[in-house]
Amino acid sequence: xxxxxxxxxxxxxxxxxxxxxxxxxxxxxxxxxxxxxxxxxxxxxxxxxxxxxxxxxxxxxxxxxxxxxxxxxxxxxxxxxxxxxxxxxxxxxxxxxxxxxxxxxxxxxxxxxxxxxxxxxxxxxxxxxxxxxxxxxxxxxxx
Amino acid sequence: xxxxxxxxxxxxxxxxxxxxxxxxxxxxxxxxxxxxxxxxxxxxxxxxxxxxxxxxxxxxxxxxxxxxxxxxxxxxxxxxxxxxxxxxxxxxxxxxxxxxxxxxxxxxxxxxxxxxxxxxxxxxxxxxxxxxxxxxxxxxxxx
DNA sequence: TCACAGTTTAGAATCGTTCTAAACTGTTGA
DNA sequence: TCAACAGTTTAGAACGATTCTAAACTGTGA
Numbered sequence: 001x002x003x004x005x006x007x008x009x010x011x012x013x014x015x016x017x018x019x020x021x022x023x024x025x026x027x028x029x030x031x032x033x034x035x036x037x038x039x040x041x042x043x044x045x046x047x048x049x050x051x052x053x054x055x056x057x058x059x060x061x062x063x064x065x066x067x068x069x070x071x072x073x074x075x076x077x078x079x080x081x082x083x084x085x086x087x088x089x090x091x092x093x094x095x096x097x098x099x100x101x102x103x104x105x106x107x108x109x110x111x112x113x114x115x116x117x118x119x120x121x122x123x124x125x126x127x128x129x130x131x132x133x134x135x136x137x138x139x140x141x142x143x
Numbered sequence: 144x145x146x147x148x149x150x151x152x153x154x155x156x157x158x159x160x161x162x163x164x165x166x167x168x169x170x171x172x173x174x175x176x177x178x179x180x181x182x183x184x185x186x187x188x189x190x191x192x193x194x195x196x197x198x199x200x201x202x203x204x205x206x207x208x209x210x211x212x213x214x215x216x217x218x219x220x221x222x223x224x225x226x227x228x229x230x231x232x233x234x235x236x237x238x239x240x241x242x243x244x245x246x247x248x249x250x251x252x253x254x255x256x257x258x259x260x261x262x263x264x265x266x267x268x269x270x271x272x273x274x275x276x277x278x279x280x281x282x283x284x285x286x
Numbered sequence: 287t288c289a290c291a292g293t294t295t296a297g298a299a300t301c302g303t304t305c306t307a308a309a310c311t312g313t314t315g316a
Numbered sequence: 317t318c319a320a321c322a323g324t325t326t327a328g329a330a331c332g333a334t335t336c337t338a339a340a341c342t343g344t345g346a
Contacts (some may be wrong), residue, residue, distance in 0.1 A: 025343060027293060033231065047334080062295050067334065081229075083280075086302095088333065089229045101268055108205055112266060121260045122281055129283040135224075136279050138265055140272040168312060170324060190303080205326050210303065229333095231302065 011039055013035075022076040027062045033069050037079070042094040043110040044082070049090075082109060082136050099136040112138065154182055165219040172204045176212050180222070185237040187225070187252040188213075193234075225252060227280050242279040255281065 015034045016026040024030060036054060037043060045053075069089050073079040082090040084102040085118045090109055092100075097114030119134050144167060158177045159169040167173060179197060188196075194209045213234050216222040223231040227245040233252055235243075240257030262277050 027343070029294070064296080064335080065294055068294080081231050083227065086224075086226050086229070086232045101272070102199065103272065109329095112268065116266055117264045119260065119262050119279060122279075123255060123259055125281070126285045128286055129244070129246065130286045131307065132282040132284045134279065134281050136262060136265075136277065138268070138277050139275040139277045140268045143271055143273045168323065171313070172325070207327080208325055209302080211325080 011035065015039070022078065024072060024076065029059075029065050030069055030072075032057075032059045032061065033066065034073075034078075037073070037093050042092070044090050044092050046088050046090055046107070048088070073088065083135070084109065099138070101138045101140050103140050103142075106141065112136075154178065158182070165221065167215060167219060172202075172208050173212055173215075175200075175204065176203045177210065177216075177221075180236050181217070184239050185235070185254065187233050187235050189233055189250070191231070226278070227252065242281070244281045244283050246283050246285075248285070255279075 003088055006013055011033065012092070017028040018038075019030055019034060019048065027103050032054060033050065036050065036057070037045070038081065047066050050070070051061070051063050054061050054066070070079065071123060074091065077095060079091045079093060080095045082092050082100060084090065084100065085104065085107065088107070090107075090108070092111075094111055099112040099117050101110040101112060103110075115134065117136060119136060122131070122134060125131055154172060155178065158174050158181065159277055161181075161238070162169040162173055162177060165224040174205060175197060176193065179193065179200070189208065190209050190213055192202070193213070194204070194206050195206050206264070213222065217234065220238060221249070222234045222236060223238045225235050225243060227233065227243065228247065228250065235254075237254055242255040242257065244258050245251070246253075260279060262279060265274070265277065268274055
């Protein structure tokens with residue numbers, strides 16, 4: 001691991017710098033979690049799934065820390081929370097404009113690019129309210 | 144209460160008949176809950192809020208029964224479950240095609256008529272999957 | 287290297303929800 | 317009308333996800 005990037009910095013060093021930028025002290029736990037989340041392609045995780053994954057990878061991070069970290073990353077804008085299931089929270093490393101397919105049975109999320117989809121005809125919200133975000137969830141089933 | 148309707152049946156009698164139609168034995172608890180839910184205009188409730196309401200109305204219905212009943216009504220197609228908040232489940236007496244404004248802070252849902260809103264450009268789901276439903280949640284904030 | 291604020295942690299606590307098993311009640315058939 | 321039974325309700329325990337607590341630990345800047 002810690003493959004050197006074009007910039008000459010190791011991935012870990014990049015992650016460390018990134019965390020510092022966002023005002024997060026780069027502790028071992030945060031760096032390890034951030035590596036899992038951000039080093040490769042976009043991902044959807046739950047606290048539980050991320051905790052399992054990091055544990056299987058041999059790192060020791062408590063579940064409480066996984067929860068704390070997911071929330072801190074979300075506040076910092078590194079993650080986005082996706083609400084599709086009453087039973088558990090998902091976190092998405094893709095924070096750009098996009099929507100989701102959701103396969104409830106398997107707890108699987110699939111991104112839909114924001115450019116692809118468009119929502120028209122949203123009425124003005126009642127007086128005193130402003131639109132914060134429009135979420136589209138396309139619920140799918142195995143055929 | 145039990146104001147006579149044009150049909151000559153009391154509301155309670157109508158509710159009772161309705162429940163029977165859906166294969167639900169019209170017990171005291173179900174009739175009372177159905178009255179709160181369906182006698183007036185469309186509503187959004189949580190198990191907790193409905194339990195509070197029926198308790199304040201002087202009826203004794205356990206929270207477990209409220210949960211059971213909400214799920215039975217949902218299965219029967221009398222209610223629709225709305226997933227907008229990781230913390231709790233909402234149930235909507237409007238089962239027709241429509242979407243929602245959601246004011247998280249206050250746990251308030253407001254219907255958006257289905258005709259008003261339109262979602263275009265939903266890609267074909269990955270092979271083996273079919274679209275079940277498209278949910279739109281317009282998250283709003285106090286200005 | 288020290289001191290301290292920030293962080294992590296195990297375990298307890300909390301919250302919404304579901305389960306359990308015993309008591310209760312519509313309904314049906316005699 | 318009534319007994320019998322399946323379906324229903326219930327209190328309370330149990331559950332699973334998440335948050336809290338308070339004590340131990342660790343980056344950081346001097």
